[in-house]
Amino acid sequence: MKFINKFLLLFSFDQDEELEVETKTTLLLTNVLNFFLFVIIFIEGIVSLLEESLFFAGPLLFLSVLFAFNYLYMGRRPNTLYYKEILFTFVILTFLFFTIFGGSTGVNIFWIGSFPFIAINLFGRNKGAIASLALFAFVLLDFLVLSTYIPKAQTYSLNIEIFASIFFIFSFVIAYTLKFIFAEVMLTKERAMINSQNSKTSQEEQISNLSRQIRTPLSNITGILDILGKTELTDDQRDYINTIHASANNMVNVVSNMVSTQKTGLNPIPEEKISFNLYSTLNNTIRLFSESNDKQKFSLSFSADIPSTMTGNAIKTKQIFLNILNGIAKYNTSEDKQINIEVSRSNNMPGTIELLFKLTSYGSIPFPKEYKSDESLYNNDILRLNTSKHIQFLELGLTQKLIEQDGHNFSISPDPEKTTFEFGITFFENTQSYSVQNIKEKVSTTDSFFKASVDIKDANILLVEDNFSNQQIMILYIKNEVKKIEVAYNGKEALDKFGKAKYDLILMDVQMPIMDGFKATQKIREIEKSTNTHTPIIAVTANAFPEDKERCIVSGMDDYISKPFQPEDLIQKIKHHLS
Structure with a gap:
């Protein structure tokens, strides 16, 4: 079996192009058929030549040369148009010759039994079946009529005609059945693969959404705990706050591990070049x-x-x-x-x-x-x-x-x-x-724009956030450092405000109704191209994985902070981009 496998692999020529599996399979099958047909017809031609039957030797050797050319030249070029069609044309000519004139070996008429396998495997069940039945109709016509009118046509006995017909029909049924079974098996595998992929994708989306929904309130909890921890507290109160804080952080780790487990496979990254x-x-x-x-x-x-x-x-x-x-x-x-x-x-x-x-x-x-x-x-x-x-x-x-x-x-x-x-x-x-x-x-x-340094106390900051409670928490984080904060409820409103006022920095949520943060950032960057200006944009989001950070940066944002975070970290990022 190993020898047969290695032998068949010889017909899969190395290609520079990246071919689909279906194309490679079809090319391999066509090359194998081409090679074996060449061998069969060449042997038939040599036998006829040795028997000094030039009437058979000439056409058969000529057809073998056509098969050899098709195999050696066109079979090595997967993008060559009509490769299968050219091969099929040679096959039709060969089998018509065998049917009408027979051959010196006496078994030529029985080679037509291989025709259904060739036609159905080259062109599929429907087209292959039509071609097979058409050839069978021609064979019957030859048996009944043509053999008496074409010079040098082979005449067959009734027993051979019946046996050849039965053999052809039997070959047709077997070839069609095998192709049907193969197609059903492949269809079942594809359905299972698609269903599995859809199930996995749906599960990952649910886990990702759950992670985001948990991270947002956790961010508010940890933020308030940080602010509360800076007030005057008793030792017991501070211990209670630290315990809540640690529990919230553990919850974040649990969510992160849960999503990481679901994303063990490779997330598709667009292969755009x-x-x-x-x-x-x-x-x-x-x-x-x-x-x-x-x-x-x-x-x-x-x-x-x-x-x-x-x-x-x-x-x-x-x-x-x-x-x-x-x-x-x-x-x-x-x-x-x-x-x-x-x-x-x-x-x-x-x-x-x-x-x-x-x-x-x-x-x-x-x-x-x-x-x-x-x-x-x-x-x-x-x-x-x-x-x-x-x-x-x-x-x-x-x-x-x-x-x-x-x-x-x-x-x-x-x-x-x-x-x-x-x-x-x-x-x-x-x-x-x-x-x-x-x-x-x-x-x-x-990649840099000349921009005068702005003190955080004098900065005009636009906060883009659709959730009211999240807005209040964010304002609570930075209100002691920033005196002027404006709010937009979605990306569309942020664009409207951006066109009417000058902002020193934008805090941008990612997922919002009407227009999300990615689209709003891209629109802002398009506007800035005409004015040769640049407003720092920091993404503030519950999406906390490397691909989320990458998407923010690619869309044109300058920085990224994921929930939950320490208020001091956000303040430091704001100061950095203002300076």
Whole structure:
């Protein structure tokens, strides 16, 4: 069986194009049929030639040449139009020749029994059945009429005619039945797969909605507890408040773990390939982390042969970096963190750009002791096992799947003083690219806007939030720092207010009726393009996962804070974006 499997795989030629499974299957089947028909007809022709029957040898050898050309030339090109149709034309000519003239071997008429299998597998049950019945009708016509009027036509005995007819009908029934069973099995599998996917998607949506609904009131609870904790309290009262606070935080962790469990699979990220500036993309991603932590330093370097712009999936690229940097920020226990990012090109093939990313985080990441063995003494299987443990410890399983989608590997190499992350991403050339060294200065200027520093007490802030109680809580958080706060109940109202007044900063909820925060942010950024201005927008949302943060940044928001949060964290973000 292994030999047969290997033999059949020879007919699946390597293709540069990414083909669908159905296309690959059809191509393989067509190539197998083409090859065996060539062998059969060629043997028939050689036998006729040896018997010096040139009347049969000439046409059969000519048909075998046509099959050989079709197999060797067109069969290797999956996008060649009418490949199956051309093969089927040769099949029809061959079987008509066998039916009318027979052959020197004496078994030629019985080859028509294979026709239903060929027709039905090439064109499906309906078209294949029609073609098979049409050929059978021609065979009967030949038996009854044509053989007496066509010169050199083969005449058959009644027994052979009956046997050939029964054999053809039997072959037709078997071929049609097998194709029907195969189609039903595939349909059942597809239905099961779709139902499973729909069930999983529905369950994930319900869990995600439940998480958001729980996080919002928890945010209000923890916020009020923080404010209440700053008032004069007795020791017992403060202890009670701390207990409530700890319980609320535990509830947040429970919700987060629940959603994480449901999202063990890879969430689909749009595979849209756009032209983008990689240096700018990474620089903006780094800025999210460096601005939130003054003691976290970054170094970003590109090799000179990397073009400034390229085509690829910018969202997935940012998602990978956000996840890795989040993991480093969460587990690196060093007080001063230094992260070096090196990007180099690993190939010089025209059209594609294979980039190798190397992130080195200096400082101690407390991997469990069993991960820290001398890996140089182990074989490759042990190395891969430890890498999997490192990825699991840093909660980077999703990131690994994103990287492996392009056929690349993700490795983590921990040392006592540093941890190195290495992976590759595939991009495509953009014909309007320039050297990255020519655009580094442009990145720093085009991505920033000249804006005078504003003191938080003098700032005019727009709060966009549809829930009244949430509005009151947010105002309570910042009212001691900010004197002027205006409120909009949805994105449409926020746009109207933005067009009539000048705001120094916007606090934007994400999910709102009429117009959500993403759409409102995009509209605001479109308006600002004509005025060459930029108003900082901070997303305030109960959506608390990396893909949620990424979506906020991609839509044009400057920052993101997830509920529940400490009021001081929100104040610090506001001060940062006003300065």
